[in-house]
Amino acid sequence: MVTSKNDRSIWERRKLRAVGLGAALLSLLVARPAAADKTDDDARRAEELFKEARAAIDRNDYVTACPKFEESLALVRRAGTLFNLAQCEEHEGRLVTAMRYYKEGIVVLDPGDPRLAPSKKKLAEIEPRIPFLTIKPKTALPKDARVTIDGKEAEGIGVAVPINPGKRTISVLAPKRTEEKYVIEVAEAEQVEILVTAGKVIVEPPPPPLFGPRRIAGIAALGVGGLGFVGAIITGGIIVSANGRVEEGCPRVQCDTAKGYEAAELGKTMLVANAIAWGVGIAGAGAGAVLLLLDGKKKDREKNKTGHSFVVGPGFVGVEGKF
Incomplete structure (x- = not known):
């Protein structure tokens, strides 16, 4: 049988495609076990951290427990970890954070999950306890001014935002001005309003004379x-x-x-x-x-x-x- 040049080129292309498909399948077979191993490792480590956090709570050591729950949650996001972390944050007085974890945990539960009803009940108990803070400028703030609460950017100016009860520090930061700080004590369920102003203008000293x-x-x-x-x-x-x-x-x-x-x-x-x-x-x-x-x-x-x-x-x- 005589093979034409055209037939030969078709055969060569088919061989190249077959080699390419084989290489792709081989890479997938190699990558899948590696990805599965990492997932399994994360799950095992998340479970270890969860157990360590639960043991810390049994010792009434919430300072140790909360970060371990957070680390476990970063590896694998599970409803059980979310609810335990929410309880831990509530115990430490961080009600806003606890509320957010409860809400996230409720969203991921199936409708028939037995944890759904008690979690919603707990959330309903926490929400009325959360205080709200309204920050209003006493005078117009500079264009590039920033307002922070405990070092984090305020969620809004002139509107009531939920905050954790306790001592809170509000700072007004603006270029070429001193930092203006306000320290307040906020109780549970309290509605607080505070007026803020930018700091004093910083006047740079004149440059030294060119020739002394x-x-x-x-x-x-x-x-x-x-x-x-x-x-x-x-x-x-x-x-x-x-x-x-x-x-x-x-x-x-x-x-x-x-x-x-x-x-x-x-x-x-x-x-x-x-x-x-x-x-x-x-x-x-x-x-x-x-x-x-x-x-x-x-x-x-x-x-x-x-x-x-x-x-x-x-x-x-x-x-x-x-x-």
């Missing part, structure tokens, strides 16, 4: 030194020129001409001026360098110091920062 006194003195000293060097160069040139005229007018020890005598006197004067100019240049440059170096070290020390901010508010002026 020491830096100005250093720059001035360098300028004087530079003038000294310029004077030394000029007087040096005059000395060289006068020396040439002296050699022409005073070939011997005594000067024969008035020009030679004048050149000799000028040379003496310029030698003194040149020495003074070099001294001024060296002293100015040295003093300027030292002053600029000290100013740089002073700025480095100031950078390492803890900063402070001025706080300005109605009838209040102060300084905020670490000393």
Whole structure:
């Protein structure tokens, strides 16, 4: 039988598809046991944590029990864990959290589950005990202001939100303002309203001057030194020129001409001026360098110091920062 090129290409494609399907099936067979093993491990660990939490409750150790129930619930979400965690949270006074766990547990139960009726009854007992808090701004809050209750973002401003009874801390946070805190004690079933305002404006200290006194003195000293060097160069040139005229007018020890005598006197004067100019240049440059170096070290020390901010508010002026 003769096989055409077209038939051969079809055969090759079929072989490739078969190999691909085989590889896919093999990967599924390998992945399924791994996923099943992880699920089984999570279920076993969740059961262990649940038993440890129940044992802690038997010892009346709710502080240990609640986190273990939470960890077990994170691995496997079961109605039994939800209800036990709800009871644990209720015992610790966290009624809002307990209410949420009861509601979630009730939703996942089948209609004929015997736990449904007692769970609904317990939820009905908890809900009237939950206090509500209404936070209202006394004055308009800044645009980027945030209000938190015990460090968590408030669910709403100007509306009553459920909170756990006990001591609660309300904070108003806004950029470039101090944090304003309010600590309140809330009883069960209480309706609380609190007025809040943003904190005082933080006025940043003005930036330090670009050139301080020491830096100005250093720059001035360098300028004087530079003038000294310029004077030394000029007087040096005059000395060289006068020396040439002296050699022409005073070939011997005594000067024969008035020009030679004048050149000799000028040379003496310029030698003194040149020495003074070099001294001024060296002293100015040295003093300027030292002053600029000290100013740089002073700025480095100031950078390492803890900063402070001025706080300005109605009838209040102060300084905020670490000393």
